Amino acid sequence: QVQLVESGGGLVQAGGSLRLSCAASRSLGIMGWYRQAPGKQRELVAVLATGESPNYGDSVKGRFTISRDDAKNTVYLQMNSLKPEDTAVYYCYGRKNYYTSANYWGQGTQVTVSS
DSSP states (O other): OOOEEEEOOEEEETTOOEEEEEEESSOOSEEEEEEEOTTSOOEEEEEEETTSOOEEOGGGTTTEEEEEETTTTEEEEEEOSOOGGGOEEEEEEEESOTTOOOEEEOOOEEEEEEO
């Protein structure tokens, strides 16, 4: 079983920045972030596969940047120009590769953006 441990959430004012981190217990080819706001479905924030370009959700393009350090099995999410609508629980996501079916999730970290 793979464990994903997130850190970096918190409360920030609109226009501010936060950086999330997620460390995996083993190497994963695909890592990223999803988020879920109250009463809404979980949605893609950003995903980055080894050797590929990142994929971002439309609502965060130009504001968020995903990166990874494969030596540390860690993925990061730099969030700039935060808006109140970015308030959600952010979940780290991981998968070995496109050919396996197992998806791994972190426990979630709360991000709250005040107006």
